[in-house]
Amino acid sequence: AQSVTQLDSHxxxxxxxxxxxxxxxxxxxxxxxxxxxxxxxxGLQLLLKYTSAATLVKGINGxxxxxxxxxxxxxxxxxxAHMSDAAEYFCVVSRSSKTSYxxxxxxxxxxxxxxx
Amino acid sequence: SQTIHQWPxxxxxxxxxxLSLECTVEGTSNPNLYWYRQAAGxxxxxxxxxxxIGQISSEVPQNLSASRPQDRxxxxxxKKLLLSDSGFYLCAWIDSGLSTDTQYFGPxxxxxxx
Numbered sequence: 001a002q003s004v005t006q007l008d009s010h011x012x013x014x015x016x017x018x019x020x021x022x023x024x025x026x027x028x029x030x031x032x033x034x035x036x037x038x039x040x041x042x043g044l045q046l047l048l049k050y051t052s053a054a055t056l057v058k059g060i061n062g063x064x065x066x067x068x069x070x071x072x073x074x075x076x077x078x079x080x081a082h083m084s085d086a087a088e089y090f091c092v093v094s095r096s097s098k099t100s101y102x103x104x105x106x107x108x109x110x111x112x113x114x115x116x
Numbered sequence: 117s118q119t120i121h122q123w124p125x126x127x128x129x130x131x132x133x134x135l136s137l138e139c140t141v142e143g144t145s146n147p148n149l150y151w152y153r154q155a156a157g158x159x160x161x162x163x164x165x166x167x168x169i170g171q172i173s174s175e176v177p178q179n180l181s182a183s184r185p186q187d188r189x190x191x192x193x194x195k196k197l198l199l200s201d202s203g204f205y206l207c208a209w210i211d212s213g214l215s216t217d218t219q220y221f222g223p224x225x226x227x228x229x230x
Contacts, residue, residue: 032217032218034218034219036221041204041224041226042223042224043122043206043221043222043223043224044160044206044208044219044221045221046218046219046220049218090159090160092219094217104162104217104219106159106160107159108158108159109159
């Protein structure tokens with residue numbers, strides 16, 4: 001079985017300071033891992049994905065995430081927060097099988113606030 | 117490039133009225149298609165997914181239904197809306213021809229049932 005835990009429902013940072021959004025997963029298979037961002041009343045936008053290549057994954061808008069198998073973690077980071085980063089962030093774990101949908105699991109989300 | 121459209125963007129409907137939300141994908145063929153609902157302050161709930169025309173799998177039994185009349189069209193319907201149907205409805209697709217299982221999302225439809 002697969003599961004995703006996002007340890008913080010809400011994170012608040014000051015503009016220009018680092019961002020850390022935590023994600024832990026559980027999977028019986030070698031998973032694909034994703035981070036999505038959702039701005040208010042918008043669809044989800046893919047930030048980055050891990051698919052068993054490099055463990056440090058770089059995404060859009062300066063975000064990156066590191067896959068740590070020993071810790072079953074896939075935390076999202078950014079060196080310097082920008083006001084436009086304020087949004088909801090979802091960690092997703094997926095089994096690499098397009099015919100087996102029940103293996104795509106969304107985390108509950110972390111709301112990021114950026115203080116000027 | 118591929119794009120995904122959802123229509124309408126917002127909708128306000130009375131309880132007991134019918135519903136039809138449309139999702140279309142351009143620039144790909146034979147995608148896997150998905151309907152999610154996002155209630156206020158909550159995560160995503162998978163409602164339906166489809167791996168081909170006329171093939172629909174339901175994840176949550178409720179008063180909603182889905183249809184896929186064409187390869188790149190996915191429709192979410194209801195005969196009688198409930199207050200609890202209010203939420204943000206998202207359509208997503210995966211390119212079944214690629215090795216990736218990345219989901220790409222549409223802009224969403226905000227449904228308010230009064």
